[in-house]
Amino acid sequence: MNDAARELAYAIPWRTSGVRVGAHKSYLSGSGGLFRDIVPLTVFPDPRRIAVRASLSDPFERLLVRRAEQPSSIDVVVLVDVSPSMAFEGRGNKMAIAADVAEALAIFTERTGDTFALLPFDSKLRHDLVLWKTLSRAAHLDAIDRLRRSRAERKGSEGIADAGAVIAGSRKLVFIVSDFLWSDAETRMAVEALAFHDVVPIELRDSLEIEDLPSWGLLNLRDLESGRHRLVAMRPSLKEQWLTLRNERRDRITRVLDANAREMFTIRDSIDWTRLTAYLLYGIA
Amino acid sequence: MIFAHPIALYLLPLMLIPLFLGTQKLEGYPSLAVLPPDWLSQALAWTLRFAGVLAIGGIVLGLSGIALRERKIERFGQGAHIVLLIDRSASMNDTFAGRQPSGAEESKSAAAKRLLKDFVIERKHDRFGIAEFSTAPLHVVPITDHKAMVLNAIDAIDRPGLAFTDVGRGLGMSLSMIDEDVLPGSRAIVLVSDGVAVVGRRVQEALRTDFARRPVHLYFLYLRTEGSNSMFATPPSDAEDTPQALPERHLNKFFQSLRIPYRAYEAENAKAVKAAIDDIGKLEQTPIVYTERIPQYDLSRWAYAFAALALALLLAAKLCARSLHAIPGGVHAR
Structure with a gap:
């Protein structure tokens, strides 16, 4: 965990309805911070903030009070795909990268006072790895450590629907860390389950999956997801075809996700924390 | 198998x-699904x-x-079962000119050996047996389809021979070899000789009955030494015309009297021998059943x-x- 990871930050482009004091825009108003509006004292009975000039110039001769923005905390949920395909080790280790991202996010929630929940899923929720929403730093570290050492159990990603049910309610910031090697139906289900939240898809890719495959040679591959063996006589034309198919699949997935999520952020091989932070703060990478 | x-x-x-x-x-590879x-x-x-x-x-x-x-396959072919009855008398080792072989001249037996070997090799489906005669008949190879054995036996015919020429008993032995051969097919005896002795009257009678019992083709290849009597020539009236004086002529007459398919060839050189053998080959083209042995x-x-x-x-x-x-x-x- 380097310093850049500790500097990771995120912002939300919406107002939270959370009532706990925190660092994000909310519908609450308070007495300090950014000026928001001027209301009669009867609406906001805080005589310390009486706006003298506004009161004097009020044609109705009411006593007016300044109101300020009150930032609130939000709930951050990190959904981590722990299906077998995430166990791929190429240029990077996908599970390690996922754990790194979760850890960096956990650190920022601690700094801003947001709650942090970690919900690893495959075809169901992985209850042995789940961290329900909490402010406890020790619990965060423990959960991330368990995630780092976890092994894939079941294939599939339908568990994201369970996760959606668990975090239903007020709007939350939801990160999905996955390789997104999903079927269209699974993706659509994920989008529907998380429809009310601010969804941030973070895709983990490895250049050894397609781009850095050897152009010639025999590859003995085992599909981590289905366990099937396949001998592949790799040649430039086939590599080209694979790349096309893979990109088509990714396009299909993003088209579905784009309906209700932020633009997908892709981590290839290793994490560029600056880019990730820029993406999370400003929406552009 | x-x-x-x-x-x-x-x-x-x-x-x-x-x-x-x-x-x-x-x-491992993440997903091959798409x-x-x-x-x-x-x-x-x-x-x-x-x-x-x-x-x-x-x-x-x-x-x-x-x-x-190992398998044996019965096949149909053209050919015959042929007994080569070869003279092993000492005169066979002379040239056609009646001299000891020297230089380019080959002996009668060497020529016969060479030409007979070609014949045996050429005739794929024939079965051959070999008998020899000089003072007494020699049973060399029974009728067989082992070509290698037959060829080796023919190789041995130019070994130095013995003195006499007992053609009658040689023929008897050939006939008994034919008797032992049970496979169907046409049978022939090829008698290769360069001069015969008298066949005794009793032997003649025995042969006559033997030949009458079974259909056998007989070919007499007479390797005539230069200057000796022809078997076809009728002697002048003043000459003695007895078996003792002209044994070949009388043997020929005896064979003609057997009432079997018979042909006589007189050869004074290797070329004539070759022509005679070719002729025999042409005549012996009856269909036969032969077994092919696949080891x-x-x-x-x-x-x-x-x-x-x-x-x-x-x-x-x-x-x-x-x-x-x-x-x-x-x-x-x-």
Whole structure:
């Protein structure tokens, strides 16, 4: 965990309805911070903030009070795909990268006072790895450590629907860390389950999956997801075809996700924390 | 199909291993779901699988000593069963000119040997037997289809011979050889001689009955030495015309009187011998049944060869295999 990871930050482009004091825009108003509006004292009975000039110039001769923005905390949920395909080790280790991202996010929630929940899923929720929403730093570290050492159990990603049910309610910031090697139906289900939240898809890719495959040679591959063996006589034309198919699949997935999520952020091989932070703060990478 | 060590066949089920277990080290790949199998890879995968099966199967069959059983096949061909009755008297070792062979001149027996060998080699479907006669008849080779044996026997006919020429008993022996031969087919005796002695009257009678009993073609190839009597020539009236004086002429007459298909050839040189033999070959073209013997054939070398081929294929595949983790910078380091 380097310093850049500790500097990771995120912002939300919406107002939270959370009532706990925190660092994000909310519908609450308070007495300090950014000026928001001027209301009669009867609406906001805080005589310390009486706006003298506004009161004097009020044609109705009411006593007016300044109101300020009150930032609130939000709930951050990190959904981590722990299906077998995430166990791929190429240029990077996908599970390690996922754990790194979760850890960096956990650190920022601690700094801003947001709650942090970690919900690893495959075809169901992985209850042995789940961290329900909490402010406890020790619990965060423990959960991330368990995630780092976890092994894939079941294939599939339908568990994201369970996760959606668990975090239903007020709007939350939801990160999905996955390789997104999903079927269209699974993706659509994920989008529907998380429809009310601010969804941030973070895709983990490895250049050894397609781009850095050897152009010639025999590859003995085992599909981590289905366990099937396949001998592949790799040649430039086939590599080209694979790349096309893979990109088509990714396009299909993003088209579905784009309906209700932020633009997908892709981590290839290793994490560029600056880019990730820029993406999370400003929406552009 | 026979096996020298059939116990090795218990290992044969090992052949199925490559069908169920991979032969190569597998590497995890996130998802192949959207990547359809391509025909080349699939064909190669099955080829390698069967190469594995073939390699194990070939080695096991090779160990078990697989071989084809010896077989006999009955075939129809053109030819005959021929007994070569060859004169081994000392005069056969002279040239056609009646001299000791020297330089370019070959002896009668050497010419006969050469030409008869060609004849035997040419006549694929004939069965040959060999009898010889000089002072007494010699049973050399019974009627057989072992060509090598016949050829070796013919090779031996230019060994130095003995003095006399007992053609009558030689013929008797040939006939008895024909009696022993049970396979169907036309039979012939080729008598090769360079001068005969008198056939006694009692022997003549015995031969007459013997020849009458069975259909035999008779060919008399007379290797005439220069200056000796022709068997076809009628002697002048003042000359003595007795078997003692002109034995060949009288033998010829005797054969003609047997009322069997008979032909006489008189040859004064190798060329004439060749022509006579060709003529005999043309005449002896009746259909016969002959058995072809196909010896036991060792298939284990083929089994090993196939196994080696399959192993070479597998080795080539192994050498072509690329590992994702062998690519520089491939493995994640944390």
